[in-house]
Amino acid sequence: MSVTAAASGFVVLLLTVTVVQCENGWDVSYTSTEICAVRGSTVDITCTYTYPSTFNNHDTTVQETFWFIKESNGIHVDLRTDPEYSGRVENLCGNNKCTLRISNLRESDSAVYKFRFTTNQTTGSLTGSAGVTLSVTDLHVQVRESVKYDYSIWAELRCQSSCRLPDHLNYVWYKNQQKMKEGASYTGYFYSEDRVSCAVKGLEDFRSASMLVRSQIDWGVSYTSTEICAFRGSTVDINCTYTYPSRWNHLDTTVQETFWFIKVREQIYDDLRTDPEYSGRVENLCGNNKCTLRISNLRESDSAVYKFRFTTNQPRGSFFGSAGVTLNVTDPQLQVHVRRSTANPSSTWTELTCHSRCQLPDHLSYVWYNNNKPVGRKKYFHLRHFNPEDSYHCAIEGQERFPSPTLYYPSDAPKPPSVSVSPSGEIREGSSVNLTCSSDANPAAKYTWYKRSGDKQVQRLSEETQFVLSSIRSSDSGEYYCTAENELGRSSANILITVTCE
Template identity: 50%
Template structure:
C-alpha cells in the first residue's frame, strides 16, 4: 500500500507476495496478487513491467487495466461503464497503479495490466493478474446465556491496523469496542462500523418481524389438490420456520421449513394454521390462516324416527345425513320410481298407509358432486290385522256373555230375597261359563221353571 493510501486511512488488505511473469524480456510484476478490501473503501493495485532493451520508453503507446474482453480484445476499465468515475490510473516509467474508489461487491474480480508499444508484436498482458475480494463488516451473533446475546463486529479481511469499532442501535451510536452484549428478544436492530468508515456500516441484525402467511392459490381449495402454505419474515440472521395447526392441544408442529406442502389435501386438513419465525435474536408468531377444503358429499346415512313397528295411520320421519363441504342439499326417492318424493334433509309421511310401504333412499349433492344412500325399507307391521281381529272378537263374543251372566246373577238374587224364610238355608247357585251364550240362557230358564214348580207344591 502506498504512503498516500496509508495516510488517508484506506482499508486495504494484502494477502500474498509478489509474482513476476516474464518472457524474452517482457514481464509484469504484481504486488500483491491477492487483495481484500472493505466495501465502500478505496483500493490501490500496483504493478511494475519490463520490456526488451531494444524498445525505448518512448515506444510505449498505451497502458491500462482490465477485467474482461470484447471480441477477443481487453476492455480498459476507464471505458467500462460499471467503473465510470471510480477508476484512476497512476502510471510512470515501468510501473502503474490502479485506484478504485467506492468499492462495490461486484468489483470482486481478477485485474490484469496490459501495455502496448509501437513495435510489431510489441504488446504484453500480465497473467494471471490480481484477485480483488470486496467484503463488508458483519455482526456475528451468539447466545452464551439464556437471556443475553453476544455480538462481534467482524470482517473476512484482516485489517492492516487495529481500528476502533462503533456500535449502533436503531441507527444511533451507542457504544465502542469489538463486541457488545444485548438482551435476547429485543425488538431493536444493531450494526457496527470501523473508524474512518463510519458510513460503511455492517448490515443490521434484528429479531424476526411479524411473519406473513400466504397460500399458493387464491381459488377454492378442493380435496386431493396440491396446496402450499408459505411463511416469510424479515429477519437477520435469516429466520427458521416452524408450522403449527391451531386448536390441537398442544398445537403440534407440522414442518420446519418456510413451506408447508399438502401434495393431496384432505378434508381432515381443514383448520387454522400459523407459523413461528425464529433466529438467535428472538422469535415471532404469525396470524392464523384458515384452510377450508371443499369436497363432494360422502355416502349418506338414513335414519327413521322410531325403531318400533310402524302401524297404519302413524307418522314416519326419515332423516338423511352426509358429510359435505359446502353443505349438501337432499332429495328423497322411492325405489323403482323416477320422480322425487320430497326435498330437504327430513322427509315426513304423516299418515302412513300400506301403499307407502317400500324402499326409500336419499341423494346428497353440492357443487363438488353427489352421492346416494343405500335403500331403507319401511312397511306396515303385520300385527295390525291381529289387533283388529282381537278387538272384534272381544266386542262380539266376550262382552255379551259377561253381560248375560251379570243379569242372571242379579235376577236370582232378587228371587232368593223374596222367598227365603229366616234361618232357612240359602241354596248356592253355581255359575258355569259356556262357550255358547244361547245354551247358557236356555239352561238358566229351565232351572227357573223347576224352582217355581217346587214353590207351588
C-alpha cells in the first residue's frame, strides 16, 4: 500500500497494482489503479511509459504526453485544454515518468484517468488501457457505539467516506460549529440539539454535513434524495435509510414490516405492492437498514410523493419519513451544448454534450446521430472538424422517440435579435406590456433584458426571452435593449418605450 499525504493538502489512498500494456517494447504502467481522495484536496496520478529507442530503423522521439478522461471519434481530449479543469491540472513529466496533479478536487472529478503518449513513429501512439479510477468523496459522521440515557447520549463517532481513506489521516471534530478536538474518533456525551461534523486536518474548509447524534440511534427515516426526476418508460430507484433503538422499554427491537406508500386512508397506509396501478412494476429491495423502491416502466401518472414506513414489535414502533421523495416523471427534453477548446493549438476540438432536464441514470447512455445516422453511444461527442454540411442530434438509449433538436454547423454568433412590444401602438399608464427578444442562433442563445436610464446607467432586468411590465408607469419610459449570447458570440438590439399618461 502506497500513500501520499503531505501538508500541501494531498489526501489520497493508492492501491498499488502495476498494469502493463506491452507490445514490442511499447508500455504504459500505472502506479495505482484506484485512488480515493477528499473533496478540496490535491491528488497525484502517476504512470511510467517505455518505447523502443529505434523502430523500423528510425530513432524514436516522444512528441506529446498528456492525460485524458474523454475520448470519442478518435479524439483524446488533453485535460489541460478542458475548461472544467482550467487552472487545476499540471503534467509533471520526465525520465519516462508522468504525474497528473489535480488540485481543489471536486466530486465531478470522479472518473477514469488515462495517459497517452505519441512519437514520431507511424505506430507510436499508446494509451494505458486500464487507467486509474479516481473517486472524490465527501465525509459523513457515523455512530459506532452508543448508550442512551434520559437526557443525553454517550456515543463513539467516526469520520467516514464512501470509499476507504488512509488509516493514518487525522481528523478535526466540531460540535455546534465549535472546534472540539482532533483524532480518528470522537467519544463523549451529546444532547438532543447537538450537531457534530468532521473534517480532514488541513482541509477544514471541507467539513462533513452537520449531524444530530440522536437522529442516528433513535427512530428515524432519511432519504438519499428528496427530489428525483426520471424519464417516462425508464426505471427509477428511490432509496432510504431507517434507524431504531436496538432496545426500547427493556425489550429487544425487531423489525416486522417495511413498505413504501403514496396513499393514506383513515390511518391506513397502502403498500404500493398491493396497488393495481403499480402491479408488476414495483420491487422492495431491503437489507441492513436500507430500503430501495424500484419502479419500472414509469408513467407520468407515477409522479407523486413516495414515503417509506417500517413497523416493529415495540408499542410505538411504527415510523415513516414525513418528508418523503418527490418523483417527477417527464420526457427527456434534450439539448445539445457546444464547447470548443483552443488552449493548445495542436489539440483543438469541438465537444458536443447531450443535456437533459433530468440527471441520466448510470445504466443509460446517450446515442449520437450524424446526419440522422447513429455514430456513437456516449455523453460526449468530439469532432476534429465540424463541416457545414453536417448535422448532429442525440437521444437517450431506449428513448429514441424523444430526440434533441438538430444542431447544424455553428459558424456564426447570434444574429442581431429582433425586439417587439405587445400590444403595439400607444402605451398607456397602468396597462400590461410584453417585450420579446428573439435571434437566429445555433446553439440556442441566452437572452438578457436591460434598461438604460437617462443618465446612461444600465439596469439588468431579466434573463428570459420575454420581459413583462404588468402595470406600466410613466417612469418606466426609456430605452430597453436585449442581448443574445451563446459560446460563439453576442449581439444586441434596443427599443424605445414611451408611456402616455391618462
